[in-house]
Amino acid sequence: MSAPAALWLRRDLRRSDLPALGAAAAAGDGSVAPLFVMDPALLSGAGRVRRTWLARSLEAAVRSYDGALHVRVGDPRVVVPAFAQEVGAGSVHVSRETTPFGVRRDAAVSEVLAGGGVRFVPTGTPYAVGPGLVTKSDGEPYKVFTPFLRAWREHGWPAPAVEPDGLSLVGPTKTQARERDSALADLDEQDLDVDLPDAGEEAALRRWREWRAAGGLTAYATDRDRPDRDGTSMLSAHLKIGSIHPRTLLADLDGEAGPGAETFAVELAWREFYADVLWHNPTSAWTDLRPTLIGMAYDDAGDQFEAWQQGCTGYPIVDAGMRQLLATGWMHNRVRMIVASFLTKDLHIWWPLGAQHFMDHLVDGDLASNSHGWQWVAGTGTDASPYFRVFNPVTQGLKFDPDGDYVRRWVPELRHLDGKSAHEPWRVPNGYTQGYPECIVDHAEERQEALGRLAAVTK
DNA sequence: TTTTGAGTTGTTCGA
DNA sequence: GTCGAACAACTCAAA
Numbered sequence: 001m002s003a004p005a006a007l008w009l010r011r012d013l014r015r016s017d018l019p020a021l022g023a024a025a026a027a028g029d030g031s032v033a034p035l036f037v038m039d040p041a042l043l044s045g046a047g048r049v050r051r052t053w054l055a056r057s058l059e060a061a062v063r064s065y066d067g068a069l070h071v072r073v074g075d076p077r078v079v080v081p082a083f084a085q086e087v088g089a090g091s092v093h094v095s096r097e098t099t100p101f102g103v104r105r106d107a108a109v110s111e112v113l114a115g116g117g118v119r120f121v122p123t124g125t126p127y128a129v130g131p132g133l134v135t136k137s138d139g140e141p142y143k144v145f146t147p148f149l150r151a152w153r154e155h156g157w158p159a160p161a162v163e164p165d166g167l168s169l170v171g172p173t174k175t176q177a178r179e180r181d182s183a184l185a186d187l188d189e190q191d192l193d194v195d196l197p198d199a200g201e202e203a204a205l206r207r208w209r210e211w212r213a214a215g216g217l218t219a220y221a222t223d224r225d226r227p228d229r230d231g232t233s234m235l236s237a238h239l240k241i242g243s244i245h246p247r248t249l250l251a252d253l254d255g256e257a258g259p260g261a262e263t264f265a266v267e268l269a270w271r272e273f274y275a276d277v278l279w280h281n282p283t284s285a286w287t288d289l290r291p292t293l294i295g296m297a298y299d300d301a302g303d304q305f306e307a308w309q310q311g312c313t314g315y316p317i318v319d320a321g322m323r324q325l326l327a328t329g330w331m332h333n334r335v336r337m338i339v340a341s342f343l344t345k346d347l348h349i350w351w352p353l354g355a356q357h358f359m360d361h362l363v364d365g366d367l368a369s370n371s372h373g374w375q376w377v378a379g380t381g382t383d384a385s386p387y388f389r390v391f392n393p394v395t396q397g398l399k400f401d402p403d404g405d406y407v408r409r410w411v412p413e414l415r416h417l418d419g420k421s422a423h424e425p426w427r428v429p430n431g432y433t434q435g436y437p438e439c440i441v442d443h444a445e446e447r448q449e450a451l452g453r454l455a456a457v458t459k
Numbered sequence: 460t461t462t463t464g465a466g467t468t469g470t471t472c473g474a
Numbered sequence: 475g476t477c478g479a480a481c482a483a484c485t486c487a488a489a
Contacts, residue, residue: 136487144466147487225468270467292484337468376467387482388469395470447470451481458483466486474477 004031004170006089008080009069010097011126012242013061014201017160019124024093025164027121033087033170034065037080038073038183042101047360048189049329053196055188057241060200062180068171071180076109084118087170095242096122098131098275099367100282126239127272128157128246131279134272141280144383148273149266160251194329196363197237204238208249217253220260224267227321227332228406233264236364237330239271246271271369277382278368285371286352288380295457298350307440308343309357311411314439316423317397318342320410327410329363334400340377341391345450346441351378379454386454390447397423411436 005028007021013036015021024032036058043051062069072079084092092113097106110120125131134151135141142148172180197203211217211233223231238244246268253261281289288294307313311322321335331339336358343354355374359365372381379386401407404422408415413436414422425431432438 142487144486146466266467290485334468341469383466384485385466385469385483390470391468392470455482461489463489464487466484470481472478472480474479 002029002031003088003090004028004033004168006080006084006087006092007032007034008076008092008094009034009036009061010094010102010242011240012095012245013057014204014243014245015061015064016163016201016205017245017248018095018163019158019161020093020095020122021167022161022164023121023123024091025167027091027093028089030164030166031168031170033070033083033089034068035070035072035080035083036061037076038071038187039076039105040073041075043187045359047365048192049194049196049361049363050365051187052189052192052194053199053237053241053329053363055184056196056199057243059184059188060202060243062184064201065169066171067177068169069180070172070176071183073183076105077112080109081112081116081118084113085116089118091119091121093121093123096125096130098125098127098279100278100285103282124161126242126245127275128250128268129155129272131272131276134276141276142273143277145270145273148276149269152269152272157247157250160245160248194327194363196329197234199241199243201238201243204235204244205248207234207238208244208252212252217256217260217264218258221258221263224263225334226400227335228401228403228409232332234330236366240364240366271366273382274368274372277372284375284381285367286355289372289375289382290380290384292384293378293380293386293454293457297348297453297456299348301349301353304347304440305343305349305353307437308339308347308349308354312437312440313342314437315342315393315397315443316404316407316411316414316425316436317401318393320401320407323410325358325361329361331362332406334396335406336373337377338391338393338396340374341389342393344374344378345390346393346443346446348446348450348453351375351380386458387451390450392447393443394423 005024007024012018080092113120129152134155223229253265278284311319313319318339321331321339325331340354343349344351351374355371358370375381377389398420404420407422413434416434421428425436
């Protein structure tokens with residue numbers, strides 16, 4: 001029997017549509033030893049929701065790989081070369097990582113491996129089109145979305161990868177498997193008071209299938225903007241951890257006509273665009289992509305920041321979103337924009353503080369999408385238009401949650417109010433009888449304040 | 460090189 | 475209530 005190739009899984013916890021698996025099988029003559037490394041440097045920054053999601057996704061991946069998945073704890077620069085030596089692998093196969101941390105880590109691991117005569121082989125990425133591959137005709141990256149979208153489509157992507165025939169997985173020993181299962185159980189907070197989706201590639205594919213069967217795609221173009229409806233695919237956490245690949249989804253969209261399928265592909269393209277932006281601008285994860293607002297006056301995070309975090313601002317749609325985040329690890333995209341606008345434009349707090357809170361609590365917390373989504377709202381990112389993006393939290397609530405159902409679902413103190421009055425408790429005599437807090441700021445005033453601060457630095 | 464049209468997701472005001 | 479214009483100026487992409 002020939003020596004196996006190692007398959008190091010990271011943001012790709014699945015077995016289907018995984019090009020690196022095919023590459024590993026080819027290198028190992030069918031024999032593959034799959035590995036995941038729990039890197040303390042990453043885990044410590046993940047927050048308990050994302051750690052638990054990782055644990056459950058890993059437990060599902062263990063099942064996908066028929067129990068043959070190795071899980072090791074430690075610094076990948078040490079663990080991966082040791083693993084390669086242990087199983088006798090001549091090559092380590094991965095999906096190419098494109099985040100700033102991942103790029104640095106892979107370069108370091110690759111170097112150590114090379115010293116031991118082991119090849120480090122990236123195949124594919126977590127994206128339909130790998131970051132850096134879509135460029136203008138002069139080779140420069142795109143900085144606005146619409147032209148990127150056109151070029152991204154034109155570039156195209158391969159069909160889903162087919163699992164290689166005759167695959168022979170090299171799994172852990174019984175002792176190692178026991179240690180693995182116990183490490184995963186430790187990471188999985190059973191008493192987590194947050195309702196997470198079912199983890200794993202099977203659950204992801206099932207959700208995708210059932211959502212489409214229920215007409216989700218047909219209604220997507222309009223319903224995706226409605227937090228009061230089950231209008232989104234809820235696949236973001238799966239895409240983040242790689243229990244499903246966007247290429248799989250795009251292939252299924254091929255047979256679908258209509259605005260829903262079109263809009264869904266565009267949303268996937270946004271994910272790819274922001275990954276591309278981060279690839280070209282690694283520092284934009286936590287600092288302004290554009291220097292236009294350098295010198296902008298921000299307020300320190302104090303009681304108002306805490307009120308925002310806890311969902312006690314007195315603006316119903318803002319509070320509903322922030323409480324949905326704490327309760328489920330997820331927030332509807334429309335509401336993410338509203339609460340982000342509120343933090344940056346009404347409370348005048350610097351966007352990275354909000355982005356960090358999101359990363360601490362979102363199960364789908366994706367560095368590229370999160371940071372650039374925040375920057376888009378703050379006016380420092382792509383398509384910077386700070387003057388045009390001061391959301392009115394009441395108008396937005398009335399428009400996208402017209403019957404107040406979303407607000408009542410997440411804010412119990414407003415459940416006694418009918419219809420849209422839940423968005424304006426100050427307009428009804430019994431609005432505050434159940435303990436709902438009064439507005440911590442006056443939106444009209446803070447809007448003027450925000451525009452004034454912007455004007456002061458954009459001259 | 461210069462020019463031109465466009466740029467996810469808004470809000471407010473006044474007719 | 476509905477509609478269109480104004481908002482402030484800039485950067486980007488492509489011809």
